[in-house]
Amino acid sequence: MTTRHRRGLLEVGEAGRAIAEHVLAAPEVRRAATLSAYVSVGTEPGTSLLLDGLVGLGKRVVLPVVLPDLDLDWAVYQGPTSLMPARMGLLEPAGPRLGVDSIGTADVLLIPGLAVSPTGDRMGRGGGCYDRALARVPVGTPVWVLVYDDELGREVPVEPHDRRVTGAVTPSGIHRLGG
Structure with a gap:
């Protein structure tokens, strides 16, 4: 097993490319009007091709904006030039904020994680x-x-507050999780 911090830029880019191909071909994504996603940082699987691919399909893509209390607001992604540097080394959309509840309007959510169990328990950054x-x-x-x-x-x-995910997308494909 390779740990995240040891992954090279080539592996990060190749993983991002493969993940984008799987996501963009998924029936759930093809049917979706709005998706949530995020801008990858460091050695997370790259998301730039995915974001641009979703926009290229005519999808509305909302990205998180981290609030001071660590809750998430959302704003529409309008291409790489619409991003601005934010806290914690992140890039966030510069456009109008949609409100914390706007995430409930997304048809598919694509979220970051460090690991995921067979039942959909996700490890984030804490x-x-x-x-x-x-x-x-x-x-x-x-x-x-x-x-x-x-x-x-x-x-x-x-932890009691943790929310499960319904699937994982890896370079090898989409994996349905649960139960």
């Missing part, structure tokens, strides 16, 4: 940002974490 946001998402909405293949099927610590 701030609880996404767990709060996922509490506002209607039951039945596809919520997919983007991870590397060796981060899928791992046992992760679970």
